[in-house]
Amino acid sequence: MFASRLQILDRAKTWAFPPDCLRCGDRVEIPYGLCGPCWAEAQFIGKSCCHACGDELIGEEAAPSDLCDACLMRPPPWDAGRAVLRYEGTGRALVLALKHGDRADICRAASSWMAEKAQDWLDQNPLLVPIPLHPLRLLQRRFNQSALLAQHICRTPQFREHAITCLPDALSRLRRTAPQDGLGAEARFANLDEALALTPRHGERLRGRAVILIDDVMTSGATLWSATHALRLGGAGPIYVLVMARATKAA
Template sequence: MQSVLRAIYPPVCMGCGEMTEADHGLCGACWRDTPFLGGALCDLCARPLPGETEPGLRCDSCLVAPPPWRAGRAVLRYRDGGRRLALALKHGDRTDLARPLGRWMARAAADLARPGMLLVPVPLHRGRLWQRRYNQSALLAARIARELRLDHCPDALWRRRATDSLSGDAEARRATLDGAIVPHPRRGTRLAGREVLIADDVLTSGATLAACATAARAAGAKEICVIALARAAPDA
């Protein structure tokens, strides 16, 4: 049966649709065009850094103003093939990408996982959820939770106010999000006393993840880490 299915539905590149040897993979051209993060990275925000890799590195921004979480990880640079994959999931109805991309994220976040940790996604406002029909961060979080065998609560956090697309510097982004993300009136209680891993598709200034971390802390979360699919940065 498997061979029959392979004949009817051969594996294709999740980037361009060309045939590949295995499911949920990239062809050679797309692989070369997809910039995976590696080398020296900030331990808090995954920003690429010059020099040799070593534990606990921090970028200048995180040294000056540490974000409200213990550690952060990301998989891709938000450019070229990395940007195309992120946008295909977010705006292109490519929900099938959540499975392989979530697996990549799980591998990147494996060192952060702890027994009893709760995985929650960045919430989407109900108006935007109605338009898009799915929350890409929730799809990724579900796969990460499955891979790492973590508890998962897709609505522990609630975006109670719609916000315009974030723009401007980090301070402007934080002001836009002020009070917009809070613990869910009922499911938010699951955050109390837990270590929490927050998942998002793209980390830019960190304002959205910071708002989520602040809300989780307000609900009693003990320790917070973050994982993003892609890292957008001036030097990324």
């Protein structure tokens, strides 16, 4: 009875306020969706992807252990990684709108896409751990986009079925780092060196637990490296990485 009332309210809301495309604002049939042109421009990453960083590989379908050239040269410290979109076109527009445009509604669609990518990790009862912001940056931005994504992912049917929970303050920023934009790969790693740490009160809860690290975008992977090292020092593992978008290797 309660569910049917909610459905009636949702239909009434859709009739009164027709949904808009998450990217361009044109009318769409389904709330929290993309219009045809924006969907066509979105570069969703398929099954042929790097096992470690989620970047797209050439070919129909990669083997589960296949790595891109960058990860072969410098293997990431986490166990596996997945990404939904390439950080170009629609993918880049959605990430920037979420991060800088107060578009929390984007999390509704992105969390569903991300949840599908992580289904084979759920039997390990992982904790979702978002990448944290420094308190001063959080004060400026008013919200942590990675934490919002993690909380929405926990509400998806797959994650609710497995009773997966989110630990939004599992990691802390020890210092305020310079923005990563415009920095080369090595400078990004130096900038994040020992910048993240395990929040002491969560040490016991994380020890021996599988973790899915959540972030909006992976470029060099420096932030996720720092987060993984902090979790490893606290005894967590295995550690997986799940991001909304993956930048090209040239980014």
